[in-house]
Amino acid sequence: MTLQKNAAAVRRFAKLARFGAWLQNLPNKLVPPPSRLLQIGSAFWQSRALYVAAKLDIAGALADGEASAETLAERVAADAEALYRLLRMLAAMDVFEEVSPRRFRNNKLSSCLCPDHPHSVRAMVLMHNSPEMSRPWFEQLEQGVRSGGVPFESAHGQAFYSYMDRNPEFDALFGQAMDSVEALSGDSFVTDFDWSRFERIIDVGGSKGAKSLAILKHHPHLKALVADREQIIQGAAQFWKDQGEGAVLQRMSFEACDLLQSVPKAGSDKDIYLLSAVLHGFDDGVCIAALSNVASAAAGPDATIAVMEMLMPDRRADIAATAFDMQMFVNTRGRERTLDEWRRLFDQSGLVLREVVGLRTFGKILVLRAAQSTDQGGAGRCDSVN
Numbered sequence: 001m002t003l004q005k006n007a008a009a010v011r012r013f014a015k016l017a018r019f020g021a022w023l024q025n026l027p028n029k030l031v032p033p034p035s036r037l038l039q040i041g042s043a044f045w046q047s048r049a050l051y052v053a054a055k056l057d058i059a060g061a062l063a064d065g066e067a068s069a070e071t072l073a074e075r076v077a078a079d080a081e082a083l084y085r086l087l088r089m090l091a092a093m094d095v096f097e098e099v100s101p102r103r104f105r106n107n108k109l110s111s112c113l114c115p116d117h118p119h120s121v122r123a124m125v126l127m128h129n130s131p132e133m134s135r136p137w138f139e140q141l142e143q144g145v146r147s148g149g150v151p152f153e154s155a156h157g158q159a160f161y162s163y164m165d166r167n168p169e170f171d172a173l174f175g176q177a178m179d180s181v182e183a184l185s186g187d188s189f190v191t192d193f194d195w196s197r198f199e200r201i202i203d204v205g206g207s208k209g210a211k212s213l214a215i216l217k218h219h220p221h222l223k224a225l226v227a228d229r230e231q232i233i234q235g236a237a238q239f240w241k242d243q244g245e246g247a248v249l250q251r252m253s254f255e256a257c258d259l260l261q262s263v264p265k266a267g268s269d270k271d272i273y274l275l276s277a278v279l280h281g282f283d284d285g286v287c288i289a290a291l292s293n294v295a296s297a298a299a300g301p302d303a304t305i306a307v308m309e310m311l312m313p314d315r316r317a318d319i320a321a322t323a324f325d326m327q328m329f330v331n332t333r334g335r336e337r338t339l340d341e342w343r344r345l346f347d348q349s350g351l352v353l354r355e356v357v358g359l360r361t362f363g364k365i366l367v368l369r370a371a372q373s374t375d376q377g378g379a380g381r382c383d384s385v386n
Contacts, residue, residue, distance in 0.1 A: 003194045003367055004357045010192055013360035021318035049089050051129035054122050059106055059113035066105035123176035132170050136330045152331040160331045175232055178207045188360035190218050199270035204263050205278035208236040216248050223251045227264055230256040259290045266303035276308040283333040291349035299370035307366040312336045
């Protein structure tokens with residue numbers, strides 16, 4: 001029986017996404033090629049302007065009101081004329097609104113830079129444009145493409161996750177950015193997948209457990225065990241208490257684990273493992289080791305495994321998918337994978353792909369079972385894999 005919910009809505013979303021990708025490519029058809037190449041070549045100006053606006057917290061300083069460039073400059077400790085010119089550029093990009101000469105307010109886009117906005121992506125903007133993440137793109141991308149090496153490692157002298165372990169400030173920023181992923185992906189992972197069939201989520205690599213928390217709010221019978229690195233897990237419970245999530249927190253527990261060593265064992269076939277955007281940061285060998293650990297932990301009670309990742313198309317991938325993949329190339333040894341590439345990893349990890357559940361976002365949920373459990377049950381592959 002399928003775990004897919006809202007199938008018609010998911011299909012409509014996929015059609016709209018394809019239309020959106022077509023619209024995104026429209027400038028390539030309308031703008032003369034030399035001008036279009038210059039637009040693309042200078043696009044980093046826009047990202048840097050946005051980064052500085054997020055760093056100064058201009059959106060937070062404006063909040064629900066409006067202010068002159070001079071007043072804002074006092075609030076954020078900036079030069080008034082320089083700040084005005086930055087805001088004028090951002091307003092031209094439709095980030096902030098110039099309501100009268102030199103006077104600005106937040107609009108729909110800039111509001112999402114406010115730290116307390118429910119859909120805030122400020123931490124994500126700060127993380128992606130941080131010196132740690134920018135230097136590999138600017139300094140080592142060419143060498144990485146020539147050699148196949150990882151630009152982040154060339155720029156910083158160590159692997160991405162090792163760097164985070166040694167730099168708590170960047171690690172904290174990365175964690176904040178990951179906690180805000182729901183602002184990008186929405187809650188379709190909650191509504192388009194049938195979590196009601198299960199009793200406990202084992203959220204492996206789930207940071208502080210934001211996704212588990214969202215699922216538990218919709219399913220009062222569910223519990224969750226969130227397992228991640230010690231430095232993330234140790235402050236997770238207090239973080240949610242400070243956010244006023246005490247009631248749901250009673251159904252959540254936390255455990256430190258190393259995915260490449262072992263993961264918490266399933267207790268029954270009503271457990272479901274969740275690995276959300278974890279594996280795309282690993283190369284194939286590490287993925288197989290991680291998935292094998294999960295398969296071993298799930299096999300006894302025949303627990304289900306849900307891997308939420310982007311699926312790269314076999315051809316004609318859109319700019320969003322290819323940009324995510326290049327981010328993986330620049331910073332890690334991972335990649336965004338096609339369905340066939342995922343299948344090969346699952347086959348080598350003792351797992352069987354049972355279903356691909358579509359979501360109204362850029363990811364999908366790959367539903368897996370341990371191969372030995374499937375063999376014992378005689379179920380084989382599921383027909384609902386697309």
